[in-house]
Amino acid sequence: MPKPVVIQTIDFNKTPAIGALLMKEGQRYELVAANGHIRKDGTPTILLTWRSHCADCGSAFEIVTGLHTKGSINRRCPLHTSPGRSVTAKGRARQQTFMARHGRRQVGR
Numbered sequence: 001m002p003k004p005v006v007i008q009t010i011d012f013n014k015t016p017a018i019g020a021l022l023m024k025e026g027q028r029y030e031l032v033a034a035n036g037h038i039r040k041d042g043t044p045t046i047l048l049t050w051r052s053h054c055a056d057c058g059s060a061f062e063i064v065t066g067l068h069t070k071g072s073i074n075r076r077c078p079l080h081t082s083p084g085r086s087v088t089a090k091g092r093a094r095q096q097t098f099m100a101r102h103g104r105r106q107v108g109r
């Protein structure tokens, strides 16, 4: 059996093979499905379904992304999903930077 491809970022030019592994900040996501999808504007695209385990309770959950996804993806099951709460200190630091840059206050105006 070929070794599964391990990737770090969701940024594909073509659909990755089912079974590809995404490692993101220590969390593991396995690609379980890739489906064609028509966007609202009529453009065809691919939606990738990833399976992972909740950082809080370990339950399996699935997330859907496009071929290109910037920023963070869900690390918890729907029960523990908590937008704005990061699992790692690194993630928290990044989030604060993001809020400082993109927060409601208009900076530098």
Ligand SMILES: [Zn+2]
Residues within 6 Å of the ligand: 054, 055, 056, 057, 058, 059, 076, 077, 078, 079, 080
């Ligand atoms: Zn959970």
